[in-house]
Amino acid sequence: xxxxxxxxxxxxxxxxxxxxxxxxxxxxFGGLLAxxxxxxxxxxxxxxxxxxxxGAGKTTVLNCISGFVRPAAGxxxxxxxxxxxxxxxxxxALGIGRTFQNGQLFASLTxxxxxxxxxxxxxxxxxxxxxxxxxxxxxxxxxxxxxxREILAWLGLEPYANRVVATLPAGxxxxxxxxxxxxxxxxxxxxxxxxxxxPMREVTxxxxxxRRWCTDLGLTLLLIEHNxxxxxxxxxxxxxxxxxRKLTEGEPTTVLREPAVLEAYLxxxxxxxxLLEQEVSDHAAR
Amino acid sequence: xxxxxxxxGNSRSSSPASPGxxxxxxxxxxxxxxxxxxxxxxxxxxxxxxxxxxxxxxxEALFGDGADFQLHRVTLILILALAALAQNLLTGYAAxxxxxxxxxxxxxxxxxxWLSSDLQQPYxxxxxxxxxACALLGLLVGGPALSVSGAYLAIATLGLVVLTGSLLTLxxxxxxxxSYELTALPEVxxxxxxxxxxxxxxxxxxxxxxxxxxxSRVGRAWIALRDSEVAAAACGVALxxxxxxAFVVSAVLTGLxxxxxxxxxxxxxxxxxxxEQTIAFLTMIVVGGPGSLLxxxxxxxxxxxxxxxxxxxxxxxxxxxxxxxxxMLTTGIYGVLLLLAxxxxxxxxxxxxxxxxxxxxxxxxxxxxx
Ligand SMILES: Nc1ncnc2c1ncn2[C@@H]1O[C@H](COP(=O)(O)OP(=O)(O)O)[C@@H](O)[C@H]1O
Ligand SMILES: [Mg+2]
Numbered sequence: 001x002x003x004x005x006x007x008x009x010x011x012x013x014x015x016x017x018x019x020x021x022x023x024x025x026x027x028x029f030g031g032l033l034a035x036x037x038x039x040x041x042x043x044x045x046x047x048x049x050x051x052x053x054x055g056a057g058k059t060t061v062l063n064c065i066s067g068f069v070r071p072a073a074g075x076x077x078x079x080x081x082x083x084x085x086x087x088x089x090x091x092x093a094l095g096i097g098r099t100f101q102n103g104q105l106f107a108s109l110t111x112x113x114x115x116x117x118x119x120x121x122x123x124x125x126x127x128x129x130x131x132x133x134x135x136x137x138x139x140x141x142x143x144x145x146x147x148x149r150e151i152l153a154w155l156g157l158e159p160y161a162n163r164v165v166a167t168l169p170a171g172x173x174x175x176x177x178x179x180x181x182x183x184x185x186x187x188x189x190x191x192x193x194x195x196x197x198x199p200m201r202e203v204t205x206x207x208x209x210x211r212r213w214c215t216d217l218g219l220t221l222l223l224i225e226h227n228x229x230x231x232x233x234x235x236x237x238x239x240x241x242x243x244x245r246k247l248t249e250g251e252p253t254t255v256l257r258e259p260a261v262l263e264a265y266l267x268x269x270x271x272x273x274x275l276l277e278q279e280v281s282d283h284a285a286r
Numbered sequence: 287x288x289x290x291x292x293x294x295g296n297s298r299s300s301s302p303a304s305p306g307x308x309x310x311x312x313x314x315x316x317x318x319x320x321x322x323x324x325x326x327x328x329x330x331x332x333x334x335x336x337x338x339x340x341x342x343x344x345x346e347a348l349f350g351d352g353a354d355f356q357l358h359r360v361t362l363i364l365i366l367a368l369a370a371l372a373q374n375l376l377t378g379y380a381a382x383x384x385x386x387x388x389x390x391x392x393x394x395x396x397x398x399x400w401l402s403s404d405l406q407q408p409y410x411x412x413x414x415x416x417x418x419a420c421a422l423l424g425l426l427v428g429g430p431a432l433s434v435s436g437a438y439l440a441i442a443t444l445g446l447v448v449l450t451g452s453l454l455t456l457x458x459x460x461x462x463x464x465s466y467e468l469t470a471l472p473e474v475x476x477x478x479x480x481x482x483x484x485x486x487x488x489x490x491x492x493x494x495x496x497x498x499x500x501x502s503r504v505g506r507a508w509i510a511l512r513d514s515e516v517a518a519a520a521c522g523v524a525l526x527x528x529x530x531x532a533f534v535v536s537a538v539l540t541g542l543x544x545x546x547x548x549x550x551x552x553x554x555x556x557x558x559x560x561x562e563q564t565i566a567f568l569t570m571i572v573v574g575g576p577g578s579l580l581x582x583x584x585x586x587x588x589x590x591x592x593x594x595x596x597x598x599x600x601x602x603x604x605x606x607x608x609x610x611x612x613x614m615l616t617t618g619i620y621g622v623l624l625l626l627a628x629x630x631x632x633x634x635x636x637x638x639x640x641x642x643x644x645x646x647x648x649x650x651x652x653x654x655x656x
Contacts (some may be wrong), residue, residue: 010474066520092522100520106513108577109506109557117510121522123503130502131495184521 002268015045017212020065021218024076027060027244034060035071036244042188047221049212049252050227053265055243059101062190065222066098067091078188093121101193101224109165111157114165115148116141118183137240142183148183153229155179155209170200175206189213191223195230207233215241221237228256240264338486342479356548361482361589362488365546370582370589371496372539378576379500380532382511383436385564386427386443387540389450390420392559394541395548396454399466400608409472417541424537429470432529447559454556465555468548475549487547492539508532512577516627524641556614562617567622573627575634592619 020042027035035057042048060193063069065076067088076083097118103212106114115146123144125137132138152158157179161170165176181189193201194210195203211234212220225231231252233236239248242264248255254263337344341360345353368430369391376382395414401412431442458465474480499505509530511516519525557563566589574585593616601612627634 007509063640066518086523087526088516088519089522092520098520100517104514104517104520106510106517108513109509113506117506117518117521117523119502120507120510125503127499127504127535130499130504133494178519180517200614 006099006143008098018042019044019079020222021075021077022061023062023077025063025076026072027057027069028072032242035064038074038241038244038246040239040246040270042220042222043221044187045214045218046236047210047223047234049231049238050184050222050240050241051226051231051256052241052247054237056241056242056264059192060244061241062098062192062222063107065091065188066096066117066190074083081114089121091185092186095185096183097188098190099174099183099194102284103173105165105177105179105180108164109161110164111152111168111179111262112145112148112161114180115151115183116144116178118180119144119148121184151179155182167245169250171202174198187221188220188222191221191225193226195225195227203230204229206230232256251256293395293608296557302502308361315599316435328558335490340393342482344548349528357482359590359594361485361550362547363411363586364485365543365550366490366566366590367583367586368492368568369540370542370574370586371493372536372543373567374507374571374574374576374582375539376532376536376580378571378578378581378629379505379512380508380529382532384431384443384533384536385440385568386446387430387536387567388447388559388561390540391544391558391563392450392454392537392554393423394544395554395558396422396457396466398545398548399468402471403467403469408469409470409475409632416545417538420537420541420544421534424534428530428533428537432526432533444561444564445559446563451556451559454559454566457482458556466548468552468554471549471552481550486642488542488546492542493579493583499538500579504528504531511575516539546644549573565617565620565624565634568625573631573633575636576632578636581634581636588635589620592616 002139018041020040022040024036025038025040026033038061040048040061041161050061059060060069064071065078065083067083067086067090071084077089078094081094086094096247106117109117116196123140125140129137129282131170137282149161152161155175155178157172157175160172160176167172168176174194178191178194180280182192195206197257208231210221214221221234223235225235233251237250238252239249240255240261245258247264248258306428310333342353342357345356349356369387373387376384397416397419398409398412401407401415407415427443427446427491431439431446434442475484500509507518507523510521511525511528525544544558547558568583570589571581573583573588574583575581588596593612595615596612596619599612602609603612603615631637
């Protein structure tokens with residue numbers, strides 16, 4: 001598989017352009033140390049999977065990057081800029097997009113309108129322009145609609161463009177969340193369990209999409225994922241978290257077979273571990 | 287970009303019995319229905335505008351000499367519609383449970399009375415100053431008020447109303463008057479019929495503006511922070527900025543309703559900034575329909591009609607040994623309706639007209655009806 005060949009290139013140091021740099025990240029919730037001294041580099045154009053048992057702190061790491069959780073210590077730099085002083089909306093404008101584990105869609109709006117809000121940072125119209133039935137606000141809106149429709153067509157969501165999101169099945173809603181994040185044309189896209197709750201047949205299609213975005217759009221992906229098939233199929237690197245600490249990091253095939261990783265899943269998720277072992281040995285056999 | 291993408295939709299349509307194609311067909315029919323309902327909305331709107339423009343003549347035929355008196359009552363409903371719209375933008379769209387609008391309602395009326403009657407400034411200048419004052423005050427109060435959320439915001443802003451009400455009363459008593467009379471109105475606003483047309487023009491203009499605003503970047507941002515604040519922030523919406531904007535816009539619109547109300551009654555009273563007034567504003571949007579422009583109109587119609595109907599009763603109403611003031615009865619009725627609407631009709635009266643409560647999809651991909 002050619003993407004595995006690419007995966008080694010960050011390690012060999014060719015054109016290693018670090019887009020996101022996390023150093024010594026610590027997050028506390030009361031007495032709980034949810035993230036402990038995490039270092040993480042994401043190279044421009046790569047797909048990095050963040051895995052680990054439930055409660056390992058994966059979502060918290062994402063929240064720190066997108067600005068919803070303030071870390072107790074550490075630094076996060078994006079394209080050379082310090083992020084910690086900025087609020088979530090400023091980080092979005094800089095090119096960090098994300099989806100949420102629980103959707104967080106604008107449920108009373110249509111799919112298309114969800115995407116238009118996803119493009120909020122690209123638009124300029126304010127109060128007075130918005131009051132008018134003509135003018136620059138309507139023009140930029142027409143362009144944004146056009147762009148949103150392209151993204152919907154691209155994801156096969158066009159038939160649902162004018163459907164109110166609350167009326168869509170859960171699997172489609174998940175995809176709308178991804179489309180909304182893509183509508184903002186981010187440089188770094190953070191996906192929190194995009195395949196959870198999506199039917200298996202569509203997961204393979206999703207995997208196809210994820211790879212294409214990175215090659216076609218020059219997108220960098222940080223992906224939290226429980227489904228090891230997805231991780232092995234798309235990720236060039238995997239970072240394993242356990243109790244907020246980085247257990248290990250590296251190529252999916254080798255990392256997911258490490259005893260410490262298996263034990264992390266074994267110790268905390270009884271039913272997940274046989275599946276993981278199965279998947280890992282499946283992959284090794286191929 | 288589209289060329290080499292293996293889209294989800296394609297994979298679905300390759301299997302004929304897939305759920306995707308079924309959903310696709312369904313959404314197609316919803317599309318057609320929405321386009322049809324758009325046409326009906328437009329027809330209804332034109333009919334409403336024609337009726338309102340011809341109302342003075344209709345009333346003359348119906349009521350004869352009483353026509354101007356009846357028209358005066360309709361003018362009040364139009365003014366209330368502005369106040370309802372103001373509360374709806376803030377609470378029904380931007381989801382800020384602020385109860386402070388009655389403060390701006392009273393303040394703008396008193397500023398108008400003071401500037402035009404006592405300081406003898408031109409009426410239009412006084413209106414302008416009152417509106418700018420509301421905007422500045424909204425900015426000043428909105429900042430700290432919006433840093434707390436939910437119930438705390440409601441309590442803090444209700445405190446503002448009570449404070450304003452007592453200050454206005456204090457002003458009245460120290461000046462030795464019952465209420466503040468407007469003595470220097472422009473001639474055009476003294477006549478019932480021309481006042482009606484002026485207010486109608488203002489209301490139509492503002493509702494059309496609001497219609498477009500709600501479909502613009504600003505309106506979408508308000509609705510986004512109603513549906514999910516975190517997602518709105520992740521999409522780049524500056525939460526504090528847009529909440530404050532909603533607060534200020536709402537304050538100015540309420541201020542406009544306040545000056546028109548004072549003009550309509552040729553007086554400003556401290557009861558304009560009271561808990562009762564706040565309940566009336568709330569009843570308008572909850573009964574009419576939160577997050578709906580049509581709901582603001584229906585709510586105003588409703589809240590305007592209840593006192594009219596009760597006005598036919600003797601005041602105070604004798605219920606056995608109980609002497610019940612009508613004003614108290616009115617507020618009581620609002621309270622009961624508020625409760626009933628919240629429990630049984632969360633979409634309000636406007637939901638009866640929409641295909642779905644709160645939302646209706648149109649051809650343009652807009653999910654919120656007029
Ligand atoms: N806002 C919060 N307040 C308190 N504790 C939290 C909060 N968010 C997460 N946690 C705790 O931090 C730990 C890590 O959570 P999370 O990052 O959601 O894990 P994961 O996404 O890996 O399943 C969990 O123990 C969780 O209960
Ligand atoms: Mg999580």
